[in-house]
Amino acid sequence: MEIFQYTVAIFLGLWALYYLIRKFRPKNKPATVQGCGRGCGC
Amino acid sequence: MIKNINVALIGNPNTGKTSVFNALTGLNQKVGNYPGITVEKKQGSCRLDRITKARILDLPGTYSLNASSMDESVVVELLLNKNDPDFPDVAVVVTDVENLKRNLLLFTQIKDLEIPTVLVINMSDQMQRKGIKIDIEKLEEKLITSVVLVSTRQNSGVEKLKQILIDYRSISTLPILDPTTIDQDYFENLGKAFPNQSLYKLWLVITQDVNFTKLERQKVPDSTQFKTQSQSYLKKLQQRETIKRYQSINQILKETYRVNREEATDLRSKLDNLLIHKFWGYVIFFMILLIIFQAIFDWSSVPMDFIDSSFARMSEWIKTQMPAGILTDLIAEGVVSGLGGIVIFIPQIAFLFLFISILEETGYMSRVVFLMDRGLRKFGLSGKSVVPLISGTACAIPAVMATRNIENWKERLITILVVPFTTCSARLPVYMILISLVIPNDRLLGINYQGLTLMGLYLIGFLMAIVSASILNRLLKSPNKSYFVVEMPNYKLPLLKNVAITVWEKTRSFVVEAGKIILAISILLWFMASFGPGEKFSNAEQIITQQYSNEALNDLELENKIASFKLENSYIGILGKTIEPIILPLGYDWKIGIALISSFAAREVFVGTLATIYSVERDAEETIKTRMAGETRSDGSRLFNLPTGISLMLFYAFAMQCMSTLAIVKKETNSWKWPGIQLFSMTIIAYLSALMAYQILK
Numbered sequence: 001m002e003i004f005q006y007t008v009a010i011f012l013g014l015w016a017l018y019y020l021i022r023k024f025r026p027k028n029k030p031a032t033v034q035g036c037g038r039g040c041g042c
Numbered sequence: 043m044i045k046n047i048n049v050a051l052i053g054n055p056n057t058g059k060t061s062v063f064n065a066l067t068g069l070n071q072k073v074g075n076y077p078g079i080t081v082e083k084k085q086g087s088c089r090l091d092r093i094t095k096a097r098i099l100d101l102p103g104t105y106s107l108n109a110s111s112m113d114e115s116v117v118v119e120l121l122l123n124k125n126d127p128d129f130p131d132v133a134v135v136v137t138d139v140e141n142l143k144r145n146l147l148l149f150t151q152i153k154d155l156e157i158p159t160v161l162v163i164n165m166s167d168q169m170q171r172k173g174i175k176i177d178i179e180k181l182e183e184k185l186i187t188s189v190v191l192v193s194t195r196q197n198s199g200v201e202k203l204k205q206i207l208i209d210y211r212s213i214s215t216l217p218i219l220d221p222t223t224i225d226q227d228y229f230e231n232l233g234k235a236f237p238n239q240s241l242y243k244l245w246l247v248i249t250q251d252v253n254f255t256k257l258e259r260q261k262v263p264d265s266t267q268f269k270t271q272s273q274s275y276l277k278k279l280q281q282r283e284t285i286k287r288y289q290s291i292n293q294i295l296k297e298t299y300r301v302n303r304e305e306a307t308d309l310r311s312k313l314d315n316l317l318i319h320k321f322w323g324y325v326i327f328f329m330i331l332l333i334i335f336q337a338i339f340d341w342s343s344v345p346m347d348f349i350d351s352s353f354a355r356m357s358e359w360i361k362t363q364m365p366a367g368i369l370t371d372l373i374a375e376g377v378v379s380g381l382g383g384i385v386i387f388i389p390q391i392a393f394l395f396l397f398i399s400i401l402e403e404t405g406y407m408s409r410v411v412f413l414m415d416r417g418l419r420k421f422g423l424s425g426k427s428v429v430p431l432i433s434g435t436a437c438a439i440p441a442v443m444a445t446r447n448i449e450n451w452k453e454r455l456i457t458i459l460v461v462p463f464t465t466c467s468a469r470l471p472v473y474m475i476l477i478s479l480v481i482p483n484d485r486l487l488g489i490n491y492q493g494l495t496l497m498g499l500y501l502i503g504f505l506m507a508i509v510s511a512s513i514l515n516r517l518l519k520s521p522n523k524s525y526f527v528v529e530m531p532n533y534k535l536p537l538l539k540n541v542a543i544t545v546w547e548k549t550r551s552f553v554v555e556a557g558k559i560i561l562a563i564s565i566l567l568w569f570m571a572s573f574g575p576g577e578k579f580s581n582a583e584q585i586i587t588q589q590y591s592n593e594a595l596n597d598l599e600l601e602n603k604i605a606s607f608k609l610e611n612s613y614i615g616i617l618g619k620t621i622e623p624i625i626l627p628l629g630y631d632w633k634i635g636i637a638l639i640s641s642f643a644a645r646e647v648f649v650g651t652l653a654t655i656y657s658v659e660r661d662a663e664e665t666i667k668t669r670m671a672g673e674t675r676s677d678g679s680r681l682f683n684l685p686t687g688i689s690l691m692l693f694y695a696f697a698m699q700c701m702s703t704l705a706i707v708k709k710e711t712n713s714w715k716w717p718g719i720q721l722f723s724m725t726i727i728a729y730l731s732a733l734m735a736y737q738i739l740k
Contacts, residue, residue, distance in 0.1 A: 005369035012372065013569050016562035020643070023559065 049088075049096045049207060050130035052117060052152060054145050055103030057138040058164040060084075061194035063100040066203070090208045099128055105144070107151040107246060108280055121155055122246060132210040133159045134203070139166055139174060139191075142299060146291045147284065149185070150218045154242040158213035159187055160206055166191040166199065173305035181298040186214045219290065221245055224283050245283075249276055310533060317409045320416075327410060331500070334397045336493035339477075342389035346474075349389075350665040353382030357657065372568055379657040380564025383650030383666060384557050387471040392549045394467065398435070399544035403536030407432070412530065421508050422515025427457040431507060434464035435500070436548065438703045442710055456514045458710060459720055462703050463507035463696065465500045467552060468645040472694045473499055475649050479670055480687030495691075503695050506727070560650040563640050567614060567654045574612035582608040609655070628693065628729070629686040629736040631675065638699075645699045685739035689732040697728035 053059040067086025084100035104114040107121070120126055121133070133152050137145035142163065153159045163176065169191075182189045188206045192199035206213070221241040222229040229241055236244055306312065317323055357378045364370040401407045414428045423431075426448045434441035441461045448454040465473075473496055481492045578585065586604045595603070609615050610632075617639070618632030625635050633655050641648040649666065656669040673681040698704065698721045707717040 002367055005365075005367035009369045009372050012377075012565050016565035019558065019562045020566070023562075 043093070045094050047090075047094065047096050047131045047207070047210065048128060049098045050120070050128075050133045051098060051100045051136060052133055052148065053103060053136035054105050054138070054141070054148060057103070057136050057141075057145060058194060059103065059136040060100060062134075062136050062162060062164060062192060062200075062203075063098060065192075065194045065197065065200045066096070066098055088204070090204045094208050096207055099130070104148065106148055106284070108249070108284075118246060121152065121157065122243060130157060132207060132213065133157045134162055134207075135159060136162045136164050136192075139163050139168055139176075140172060142176075143288075143291055143295055146185075146295075147287055150287050150291065151242075153185070153187065154217040154219055154221075154240075155246075156215040156217060156240055156243075158210045158215055160203070160210075160213065161185060161187055161189045162192050162199075162203060163189065164192050164194065167193040167196050168308075171306060171308040172311055173302040173307075175300045175302070177298045181294070184294045184298065185218065186216050188213055217242060219283070219287055221283075223286055225279055228279065249280060313533060314409065314530065317406065318413050323409070323413045327413065330401070330406075331497055332489070332493070334394070335497040335500070336490055337397070338390050338393045339490055339493045339496065342393055343478075345389040346386055347665075349386045350382065350667060353378060353385065354665045357382075368572075371572065372565065375572075375657045376564045376568030376654055377561060379653040379666075380560050380567075380650040381557065383564075383653040384471070384553060384560050384646060386649075386666065387474060387646070388549060388553060390470055390474055391467055391552050392545050394470065395436070395545045395548040396541065399541045400536045402544075403534070403540055405531040405533045408530050418508070418511075421512040422456060423453065423460075423508075423511045427453065427511075430457050430461050431464055431504070434461045434466060437466050437468070438462045438464070438700065439706050442703065442706045445710070452518050455518065455711065455716065456511050458707055459514060459716065460507040460510045462698055462700065462720070462724065463503050463510065465503040465695070466645075466700075467548075468556065468700070469499075469503075469694055471646045472641075472648045473691060475667070475670065476682070476687045476691050478667065479682045480684045499691060499695055502692075506696060556644055556646050559644050560647050563643060563647050564650055564654045567636070567640060567651055570614040570617070571609055571612050571655055574608065574615065576611065578611040579608060582611065614655070627736070628732045629689045629740065631681060633673075634681075634686075634690070638693075642699050643701050645694060648694070685736045688739060689736035692735050693728045693732040695728070696724055696731055698724035 051059050051063050063084065063086060066088045068088075086098045086100070088096045088098055090096050101117045101120065102114065104117050107114075107118050120128055121130075123129060135145075135149040135152055137149065149159065149161055161181075169175070176191075178189050178191065190199050190203045190206060192203060194200070217240075219242075222233075229245070232244055233241055304315070306315070317326060357374045360374040360378060361370060364373070398407075401410070411428045411432065414431070418428060418431075427445070430441040430444040433444055438461050441464070442458050445454045445457045445461070448457060477492050477495050481495045484491055573579070583604050586600070586607050590600065590603060610619070614636055615632065618636045621635045621639070622632040625638065630638070633652065636655060637648045637651040640651045652670060653666045656666075656673070670682055671680070675681055704717040704721060707720060708714055711717070
């Protein structure tokens with residue numbers, strides 16, 4: 001039982017780490033969906 | 043011999059075009075489709091006099107000749123194709139007396155096609171009620187055309203329109219806008235290439251996706267060569283055309299069109315007079331805000347307490363029902379406590395969006411936008427900045443994206459930089475818990491102090507946004523200005539279904555989006571709080587038992603001492619202790635420091651983090667509120683007292699505690715420079731205000 005509890009707890013910990021890294025890592029979107037930043041609407 | 047003429051009725055949607063059509067044609071009308079498309083084609087006939095018969099075509103409603111839908115393309119195609127049997131001898135542009143400015147954009151475009159064009163100002167019976175006065179003669183002179191005031195309700199003006207149509211050849215076909223003022227080089231070259239063509243017609247052929255087979259193509263064989271300019275450049279020219287037209291319309295209406303709202307007698311105008319009044323408009327807006335924030339506190343306290351105690355019971359239940367072990371502790375102390383910290387705020391979020399959606403549905407929000415526009419211009423913000431600033435009360439991310447429609451880069455950048463100051467819904471949980479801990483639940487003249495504080499925090503955020511915008515306006519230079527048109531919808535009763543959908547959607551996304559982040563962070567925090575390096579952590583029990591061997595502590599007291607010691611020496615404790623010297627002058631201890639770090643992912647994580655940290659240390663059956671209220675400093679005084687509470691609230695009001703917003707600002711400005719500046723300056727402002735508040739109040 002103790003091994004089961006440890007396994008699930010570690011799995012949850014790894015999931016939490018993976019989720020947060022994936023959530024907040026900078027995304028490289030294709031240039032077509034990015035504004036050029038100069039306000040020209042491109 | 044009967045003379046037949048083609049008359050096209052053109053106008054913006056909802057201008058009463060069909061009523062004019064009915065008044066002219068009576069029962070002589072038929073409805074069909076335009077060939078190949080399912081756009082309704084309405085035609086009718088009208089005997090203008092003994093020898094003139096008009097074939098009247100009611101064209102689909104369109105806002106401009108820059109077609110964006112199939113209905114609008116029908117209008118452009120017909121007006122550009124002289125060979126079409128429906129091509130009008132005379133165009134009648136039907137406008138609505140209340141929205142003449144917007145309607146005249148289409149009129150000037152049609153007039154520039156050099157077709158005889160009559161301007162019909164419909165719904166003229168509304169003029170008196172709305173306090174509108176028009177100098178028709180001057181308007182005719184400025185627009186170089188005939189203008190008729192028509193009221194189909196009172197059946198007036200239709201006969202005059204018929205007379206003008208009989209004599210349509212006398213109507214001038216002189217254009218209003220000289221296209222070379224849009225871009226001299228481009229249009230002069232166009233004129234040289236096609237010397238006998240109307241420049242404006244050529245321009246429409248180039249920019250509009252019209253059906254070229256129907257056009258007089260032999261006359262414009264190489265129109266496509268002028269598409270050599272990029273699509274974005276052509277779009278820019280189109281925008282410039284619209285701005286030029288509105289500039290000339292504004293000038294014309296300034297001399298010919300007056301609205302005296304004080305003379306208006308209809309209910310809508312009366313309400314508008316009050317709601318967008320220079321003084322009373324703001325008073326009413328603040329009264330409405332006050333009622334909303336009072337209600338949020340009064341109505342949500344019962345469900346909030348219920349949810350809080352339910353989660354505490356759930357945590358206790360898990361501890362007693364599941365076999366003892368690391369997973370049980372993780373779920374009871376980490377997951378349930380962390381989730382409780384988000385679910386508890388569902389009632390407030392739901393009430394906030396209930397009120398916001400009711401204000402939107404009734405049409406009041408557009409008045410607020412108008413009211414704010416007047417005030418904001420002085421601070422370097424565009425009227426268009428109002429929408430992002432107001433939507434920032436929900437979340438800064440869509441608000442930053444909403445700045446895309448601000449053409450002027452400087453105004454857009456200022457808006458992006460100041461939007462995170464407006465109080466987003468993620469700050470609400472932090473404010474709610476701190477207010478309920480440090481502000482007394484008393485009333486003065488029926489006004490609850492807690493609601494008043496919450497309103498003050500919303501206003502302080504908005505005020506800081508304006509002050510920052512004003513400073514940035516002086517620092518950044520730009521010569522251009524953008525234009526802002528807001529249409530005031532009619533007042534109406536809110537549709538229950540729409541309100542319910544908005545409340546559900548916003549609450550759901552708050553719980554789901556924030557919930558996942560909080561769950562993940564709570565799990566990691568629990569691990570960091572439950573394990574630690576070195577002897578101190580592993581021998582905590584032994585050290586504390588020895589330390590307190592001379593004091594008569596009961597089991598529970600001893601257990602709490604051990605838990606506190608372990609937490610202090612856990613990974614999270616060490617991290618918190620490291621940053622403690624920086625935050626101590628603000629009145630925060632290392633545990634609040636941990637919450638500050640973790641809530642950088644999202645502000646609402648603050649409460650969940652404290653709930654998790656305290657639950658590792660304290661009894662599971664305690665609610666979040668009692669755990670926080672019970673926290674003490676080393677001298678035994680309450681940690682969450684008024685100075686610390688105010689200091690924390692100010693910190694959260696001004697700090698850029700949101701990773702997602704920084705990411706979206708980077709995306710929108712295409713550099714890390716601006717989010718970097720934003721993070722640095724907002725953190726400094728937050729730190730200094732929190733420091734001042736604590737040092738003054740303590």
